Amino acid sequence: MTKVLVIGIDGATWNLMKSMAEEGKLPTLKKLMNSGVYGDLESIIPPTTTSAWISFATGKNPGKHGCYDFDMPEDSLSNVRIITSKNIYGTTFYELLSKNDKKCIIINLPGSYPPRINGIVITSLMTQGDNCVFPPNLVDEIPEFRHYRIIPNVSLHEKGKIMEYVRDIRKLERHRFECAKKLFKRDWDFFFVLFSGVDWVQHDMFDKLILGQLEEYSDPVMLYREIDEYISWFVSNAPQGTYLIIISDHGFKSYNKIFYINSWLQKEDFLKVEQKPQKETSSGKFSVESKKVKLKRINLKFPLFLLKYFTWLIPYYMKLKRVLPIELKIDVRPKLSETIAYSAASTVRSNFGSIYINDKKRFADGKVKPELYEKVRKEIMERLKHLKDPKTGEHIVKKVWRKEELYFGDKLDVAPDIIFMLSEEYQVRSGLGISQPFGNEIVRNSNGHALYGIFLAYSSDIKRGLKIENTKIYDLAPTLLYIMDVPIPKDLDGRVLKEIFREDSELSTRRIRYQNIEEREKTKIKLKIKGLRTLKKI
Ligand SMILES: [Zn+2]
Incomplete structure (x- = not known):
């Protein structure tokens, strides 16, 4: 056998x-x-x-x-x-x-x-x-x-x-x-x-x-x-x-270079974000879900943030930290009532990225009407094609696909609407809530798929x-x-x-x-x- x-x-x-x-x-x-x-x-x-x-x-x-x-x-x-x-x-x-x-x-x-x-x-x-x-x-x-x-x-x-x-x-x-x-x-x-x-x-x-x-x-x-x-x-x-x-x-x-897709979508007015403070107990048992949620959260350790300006607070903070069971965290999420497009999946940190259109036909709280879907998709694709790294002036997007140009089969309905490939040195990250789309500074852990x-x-x-x-x-x-x-x-x-x-x-x-x-x-x-x-x- x-x-x-x-x-x-x-x-x-x-x-x-x-x-x-x-x-x-x-x-x-x-x-x-x-x-x-x-x-x-x-x-x-x-x-x-x-x-x-x-x-x-x-x-x-x-x-x-x-x-x-x-x-x-x-x-x-x-x-x-x-x-x-x-x-x-x-x-x-x-x-x-x-x-x-x-x-x-x-x-x-x-x-x-x-x-x-x-x-x-x-x-x-x-x-x-x-x-x-x-x-x-x-x-x-x-x-x-x-x-x-x-x-x-x-x-x-x-x-x-x-x-x-x-x-x-x-x-x-x-x-x-x-x-x-x-x-x-x-x-x-x-x-x-x-x-x-x-x-x-x-x-x-x-x-x-x-x-x-x-x-x-x-x-x-x-x-x-x-x-x-x-x-x-x-x-x-x-x-x-x-x-x-x-x-x-x-x-x-x-x-060696980072491109934050959601930061770019926000800058181009396709995405609006809202921030909500969230109370959370210490990290607890790791689960894949909690890890993924964390990726989309700016971890503002409030007292630490203050420490930058008030070093004399250090001893007090250390004491407080021990007794306080919670940390103040800010949840950043897309404000869907005003969002046209969003890179929803956890990006794998490769030179490929994907974008979902907030399609009314597809999502319960969608915003883009079916008759505008193609127009919106074309617009985002065009802007991606012309996207330049502000520091070098180079076009960084090598390819942009409509989902039906890259994938084929019965399950296209659940695919991201746009998929793109950056030039080899750029890595795509989610970057929800990050102010600048380009992270050209030396970034730790820029290893990816x-x-x-x-x-x-x-x-x-x-x-x-x-x-x-x-x-x-x-x-x-x-x-x-x-x-x-x-x-x-x-x-x-x-x-x-x-x-x-x-x-x-x-x-x-x-x-x-x-x-x-x-x-x-x-x-x-x-x-x-x-x-x-x-x-x-x-
Ligand atoms: Zn793997």
């Missing part, structure tokens, strides 16, 4: 990994590059973790699966919700594998909560609530899962203890690996595990890592070494003939030492189905990466089987029944 193992390294890019491999820091990866096929893997636009992994899982562009970012507005631009598997329109390849009696084990795949299959699913940071182990009784069988964490201790990061935070990430990933090892010993046909730590660490340190400024055995570098070691364990413990695929959902880059991630494939049937091109994240689903000899639905956007197979192998000549309509209908019915069963358990 054909077995496939996919290892994800969130945010990995060859720009860094290749040089680390050549320097001898990643010996397993180096060996696999020499004995397998590798190349860049194009993500989706914008290159966001959740929507990219969903394109991996469905083999489709966001226009078909309907997930465009980490979070998306629902009935109002002020109601932005985190994406879960319930938002995925259509079928994932692992549901098809499951339907074809292939045993699947999936660990940490974004967009896999709530689980869509009856196999073993350990969900990702998008989990809503505490339960991320499915079936839940797995915790009794594998006690290690009692201490399983999906996110690191973010309070360390908030306190500025970055190295401790990285150490905590290393600990988390080692524990994830220990749990994965236990599951790897079970019976499976398809095994997926994602290591997220590389993305988390790169958000803080990619600039230093790429310049080789960190010591060889410092915590961030150790994380890469350890992941290489985990890959080595999987390779040596995989059943004979297993196909190994290593991918990332997007690449990484260090940007980039379009090209990594692809690597290795098995005795796969070519050796070949660098390949033109692979896209949505090519994985049809390729995996093909390797596992399961008929491929005709509506996938990706292609089978046939060029990776050795010419003398059966896979290079096998006919690609597509699902016929009958099979598709049968699958739908089966999945509905299975889906109901799975959801009942939650």
Whole structure:
């Protein structure tokens, strides 16, 4: 029976990994590059973790699966919700594998909560609530899962203890690996595990890592070494003939200029903001939601702000801080009754951005009448095209798309209306409530996502030492189905990466089987029944 193992390294890019491999820091990866096929893997636009992994899982562009970012507005631009598997329109390849009696084990795949299959699913940071182990009784069988964490201790990061935070990430990933090892010993046909730590660490340190400024055995570098070691364990413990695929959902880059999209929309009178003070207890338990809300909040620590002028207050402040359970925070939000357009999703800090028009037809509290929609969209696009960096006088927008020019499929209705790409050195940030659209000053943590991630494939049937091109994240689903000899639905956007197979192998000549309509209908019915069963358990 054909077995496939996919290892994800969130945010990995060859720009860094290749040089680390050549320097001898990643010996397993180096060996696999020499004995397998590798190349860049194009993500989706914008290159966001959740929507990219969903394109991996469905083999489709966001226009078909309907997930465009980490979070998306629902009935109002002020109601932005985190994406879960319930938002995925259509079928994932692992549901098809499951339907074809292939045993699947999936660990940490974004967009896999709530689980869509009856196999073993350990969900990702998008989990809503505490339960991320499915079936839940797995915790009794594998006690290690009692201490399983999906996110690191973010309070360390908030306190500025970055190295401790990285150490905590290393600990988390080692524990994830220990749990994965236990599951790897079970019976499976398809095994997926994602290591997220590389993305988390790169958000803080990619600039230093790429310049080789960190010591060889410092915590961030150790994380890469350890992941290489985990890959080595999987390779040596995989059943004979297993196909190994290593991918990332997007690449990484260090940007040196910042563009605040909402600040620009505000300056151009497309967006109005309102500010409200908010009482809040100390940060408490981290959740993805609270983190995202924080991004849109100016954290005015009121007493600290005063301290700038009244240093003599310091001792009093320190005393007060201890007894006061609250901090004064200001919530900045779009004033929807006067807002025409808004970049609602949490931007991924890449050179891509998106804008939603406050469309009356689409949003309950929308402002733009349907007859004005096109006019407004054209106007914003025109102004974006002419946008110049005031310091250099250069046009910074390389491309602007209407949603229907970039995406295609049945779920265009929920897409952002405008998507744009900045020139390589500029990073897009939300910037709600920030006075100037351009942050040309040296900004800390300007590391962010980039379009090209990594692809690597290795098995005795796969070519050796070949660098390949033109692979896209949505090519994985049809390729995996093909390797596992399961008929491929005709509506996938990706292609089978046939060029990776050795010419003398059966896979290079096998006919690609597509699902016929009958099979598709049968699958739908089966999945509905299975889906109901799975959801009942939650
Ligand atoms: Zn990612």
